[in-house]
Amino acid sequence: SAYSEKEKLLKAIDVGIDKYVIKPIDMDELFALLEQIVKTKIIGADIIEISGGYSFNQTKKVLVKNGVEIALTKKELAFISLLVKRIGTLVLTEEIRNVVWFGEKVNDPAVRTFIKRIRDKVGAGLIKNSPGLGYKIELKK
Incomplete structure (x- = not known):
């Protein structure tokens, strides 16, 4: 091929x-x-309910808060999709790099800046941080 x-x-x-x-x-x-x-x-189900009024539609690949879709770039969507697939579980920064920036070199400050931009869009409470390890999204309680 x-x-x-x-x-x-x-x-x-x-x-x-x-x-x-x-x-x-x-x-x-x-x-x-x-x-x-x-x-x-x-x-x-196509829709995964997340805490804080958030949900993720797996078919449409969109993040929704209180019924309103949140516009995300391809990389941001790849990041959110990864965390949703592993909901409630810590996803290591190295895995995030491999999935979101496949084949590209990216340093820790760039990853943190990227996630800050996402938090600015979706709200600070959705994405939890384990300093030096990675990130996760909690399942609805």
Whole structure:
């Protein structure tokens, strides 16, 4: 194929694919991925309720606060989507770098500035910080 693995992944992300399996395929990883797809796409609801009047529509890939969609850039949406997929769990800064800035170099101050911009858009209370480790979004209580 004329496309590199990175180009294929970037094309997949553009059309809304949230997982890319690289050959050779690990069967355990494939079955875990299929189980996750069944839970989130087939069985699970499209809307995840988050604390503080927030919700995330997995189908439309939009963050909503009190019924109003919040406009986010692609990278901001990738960040929020990652935290929502792992809701209630700390996502390490290194993983955030790998997902949001795939293949790009980014330093800690740039990540903090990026997250501050998101907090300015969505409200400071949504994204919780564990200094030096990472970030998370809490599930509705």
